[in-house]
Amino acid sequence: MPDARDLLTIESFGRKLRAGEVTAQAITEQCLHRIETDNPQLNAFIRVMADEARAQAAAADRELAAGVDRGPLHGVPISIKDLLDVRGVPTTAASRVRDNHIAGRDAPTVAHLRQAGAVLVGKTNLHEFAFGTTNEESAFGPARNPHDLSRSPGGSSGGSAISVATGMALATVGTDTGGSIRIPAAACGIVGLKPGFGEISTAGVVPLSRTLDHVGPLARSVTDAWLVYRALLGPVTVASAYLSSGDQVPGRTFQKPEALVPVPAGGLRLGVPRAYFCERLDDEIRSRFEESLDRLRAGGVRVDEVEIAHAPDTAPIYLALVLADAAAYHAATLDAMPERYTPAVRIRLEMGRYVLGEDYARALKGRDVLRRDVDAALAGRDAIVLPTLPIAAPPLGAATMNVGGRDEPVRNLMLRQTQLFNLTGHPAISLPCGTTTAGLPCGLQLVGVRKQTESLLRIALACEPYLT
Amino acid sequence: MTIDAWLACALADADTRNLPELKPLLETLARVIATLRAADFNDRADA
Numbered sequence: 001m002p003d004a005r006d007l008l009t010i011e012s013f014g015r016k017l018r019a020g021e022v023t024a025q026a027i028t029e030q031c032l033h034r035i036e037t038d039n040p041q042l043n044a045f046i047r048v049m050a051d052e053a054r055a056q057a058a059a060a061d062r063e064l065a066a067g068v069d070r071g072p073l074h075g076v077p078i079s080i081k082d083l084l085d086v087r088g089v090p091t092t093a094a095s096r097v098r099d100n101h102i103a104g105r106d107a108p109t110v111a112h113l114r115q116a117g118a119v120l121v122g123k124t125n126l127h128e129f130a131f132g133t134t135n136e137e138s139a140f141g142p143a144r145n146p147h148d149l150s151r152s153p154g155g156s157s158g159g160s161a162i163s164v165a166t167g168m169a170l171a172t173v174g175t176d177t178g179g180s181i182r183i184p185a186a187a188c189g190i191v192g193l194k195p196g197f198g199e200i201s202t203a204g205v206v207p208l209s210r211t212l213d214h215v216g217p218l219a220r221s222v223t224d225a226w227l228v229y230r231a232l233l234g235p236v237t238v239a240s241a242y243l244s245s246g247d248q249v250p251g252r253t254f255q256k257p258e259a260l261v262p263v264p265a266g267g268l269r270l271g272v273p274r275a276y277f278c279e280r281l282d283d284e285i286r287s288r289f290e291e292s293l294d295r296l297r298a299g300g301v302r303v304d305e306v307e308i309a310h311a312p313d314t315a316p317i318y319l320a321l322v323l324a325d326a327a328a329y330h331a332a333t334l335d336a337m338p339e340r341y342t343p344a345v346r347i348r349l350e351m352g353r354y355v356l357g358e359d360y361a362r363a364l365k366g367r368d369v370l371r372r373d374v375d376a377a378l379a380g381r382d383a384i385v386l387p388t389l390p391i392a393a394p395p396l397g398a399a400t401m402n403v404g405g406r407d408e409p410v411r412n413l414m415l416r417q418t419q420l421f422n423l424t425g426h427p428a429i430s431l432p433c434g435t436t437t438a439g440l441p442c443g444l445q446l447v448g449v450r451k452q453t454e455s456l457l458r459i460a461l462a463c464e465p466y467l468t
Numbered sequence: 469m470t471i472d473a474w475l476a477c478a479l480a481d482a483d484t485r486n487l488p489e490l491k492p493l494l495e496t497l498a499r500v501i502a503t504l505r506a507a508d509f510n511d512r513a514d515a
């Protein structure tokens with residue numbers, strides 16, 4: 001498999017495209033060729049849209065020749081997690097439950113990508129209904145990590161991450177309810193951005209939890225993630241952009257700067273929540289994380305320790321909310337067609353039907369407490385920094401992993417570092433930060449101030465050169 | 469409803485619905501909910 005760092009970024013493709021050194025059709029053919037050769041073993045795609053992609057790429061080249069330039073995503077091959085509606089094709093959610101579905105229209109985010117000139121190469125594999133972190137339970141079979149085919153690519157946006165890491169697309173769109181963008185980004189060695197809650201429309205997306213779901217990009221660089229993020233926001237004023245806590249930003253308009261400008265690394269203030277988030281780490285993950293912090297310090301970044309007081313309560317709060325929300329959405333089909341779910345996903349969804357209302361209310365209260373905790377940890381700091389995953393990509397089929405002499409369920413480990421920020425709605429991004437001795441990628445997560453995703457991206461851009 | 473009472477009802481329901489594979493998950497959920505109920509942020513009417 002190619003190294004993601006050797007593949008074209010959107011940024012570099014754009015320069016070559018406008019210099020006449022490459023065409024949208026050529027890059028699209030490269031991506032389709034990569035899908036044809038590598039997808040049989042990686043299982044990243046549920047649907048390849050080769051004919052549509054070729055037509056879109058040809059149209060993009062014609063437009064550019066006629067002087068019409070739609071901007072940074074013009075002619076850029078992008079894959080879409082098969083949880084988002086793309087008109088005219090099924091949104092399977094990797095489940096047989098949706099066998100007869102055909103999307104009548106694009107999700108707004110997909111429409112925004114089309115308007116920005118993107119070429120949609122296909123729809124990617126995921127953990128069924130996004131309800132899992134390993135991409136193993138899919139009606140279309142497990143996706144496989146390109147760095148080690150015996151391992152998970154992470155999930156639930158596993159196929160999306162694979163597509164970017166291997167050159168099947170230049171970027172992709174995923175969803176993140178407990179970490180489903182950041183987890184596979186870390187496991188596959190790419191960048192994954194969960195924007196702030198409510199920034200990007202979740203309309204036309206099969207929900208897992210409407211209070212925790214986020215849509216965002218996975219890409220090969222921070223700048224590429226920013227370019228896709230800007231496109232996902234859409235080109236026009238958003239009359240009702242709801243951010244964390246339901247705060248409305250009426251008449252919000254989006255500036256379109258030419259480039260993402262990093263903040264100066266010198267003087268950046270990062271806080272490390274060592275209690276809880278650094279207590280249960282694989283040794284090599286810990287080493288790569290500490291080495292990354294050392295390089296950041298050498299670059300002038302100030303790193304200190306922060307406390308997130310109720311962090312140990314995160315998993316119970318998260319579970320009560322996500323289980324009940326998911327059960328409400330799936331109740332009718334759990335009763336009508338239980339055999340169409342993969343067995344493990346079905347039984348986890350069933351579990352959610354037993355969450356009591358009083359416990360859901362407790363979890364809502366806890367969520368507010370956690371939001372205040374994270375806000376407090378960010379006071380006087382630019383971002384929180386922590387490992388994205390406590391382990392490298394787990395072997396497919398593993399139920400538990402041993403960390404620090406203790407066996408832990410893989411699911412708990414995969415969600416441990418990320419789910420908090422779905423609860424609180426803070427923007428968070430995962431960046432590659434080296435590999436284990438076995439060559440498995442490690443991820444570093446930066447968490448920014450609420451409602452300041454652009455600032456987080458500028459911080460991430462400043463940190464990026466120190467991490468790999 | 470106490471957690472013990474809730475769990476007993478839930479396990480019985482899983483039996484009624486012929487979902488024995490659900491029972492260990494419900495036992496795990498009971499432990500998770502116990503942690504949630506013990507958290508220091510919970511309100512009390514007599515406090």
